[in-house]
Amino acid sequence: MGWVRKPTIWGGVCASCGSRLDHLHEAWLDGAGAVRCLACGPGDDRDPTDGALVTAPPRPAVAARAPRRSRRVATPGLEAPEHPTDRALTELLVEGGRVLTGRATTDGRPIDHxxxxxxxxWAIESRDWAGRVEYRPTPTSHGRHRLVVGGVDRTTEAEAVGALADDLTVLSGPAVPVEPALAITLGDWSLASLPSLVLNRPFQHGPVWIGPPRLLVARINATGPLEPAAVQRLSALLDERLGRR
Structure with missing residues (x-):
């Protein structure tokens, strides 16, 4: 069944960007229960029409993008970046926050942001993985979970993001919180992960926060221990010490 534009009865979470939709918020809905916000548009291929079955226009840039996102730097005064994580950081990051894009640890491992x-x-890696996002308990190891996206086990990649934070901890000092995060941009967050997203608690694999880009930025924007002057000093230090990709 195709997509229909109409108000949501109970609200929900956009399957594309993860933004929350209020009760009776107008959105795109399909017969399987998926919801997408108006900004992201419907999920198939024909031109949208109000109240009719619809599909989204093709997105060549997204279709051609490799699973590991390209590293682009936003330039002030130019159009906002196309990639969901770049766009979320550009549009939503709290005033005073600083973003270093396309960097590398002291031993050469790349970091998206x-x-x-x-x-x-925050050490952020962004992946354009598509399909349902699930966090499954393993049957053979008590308490262990696996990150599965579109039926593919991505646990190893998630754990690698956690290792990136170690280098930043050494550079930043033990008193500074360093958080690794994995932003999954094309994942379907509407089904198995819906209860967690409604409570603003996406998956946590060890130290690694896992969720859509916009919820990640909301978490970054929370009040914390660093004063504005410390943010400026620390961002300047990391800008100097971290290599560029």
Whole structure:
């Protein structure tokens, strides 16, 4: 069944960007229960029409993008970046926050974004994985979970993001919170993960926060221990010490 534009009865969470939709908020809905906000548009291929079955226009840039996102730097005064994580940081990051894009640890491992804000330092990797996002308990290991996206086990990649934070901790100092995060941009967050997203508690695999870009930025924007002057000093230090990709 195709997509229909109409108000949501109970609200929900956009399956594309993860933004929350209020009760009776107008959105795109399909027969399987998925919801997408008006900004993201419907999820298939024909031109949208109000009240009719619809599909989204093709997105060549997204279709051609490799699973590991390209590293682009936003330039002031130019059009906002196309990639969901870049766009979320550009549009939503709290005033005073600083973003270092396309960096590398001291031993050469790439980092998509390093963000410094009052909440601390964030090591962010962004992946364009599509399909349902699930966090499954393993049957053979008590308490262990696996991150599965579109039926593919992505646990190893998630754990690698956690290792990036170690280098930033050494550079930032032990008193500064350093948080690793994995932003999944094309995942379907509407089904298995819906209860967690409604409570603003996406998945946490060890130290790694896992969720859509916009919810990640909301978490970064939370009040934290760093004063504005400390944010400026720390971002300047990391800008100097972290290599560029």
């Amino acid at each position: 390093v963000v410094v804000a009052r909440s601390g330092v």
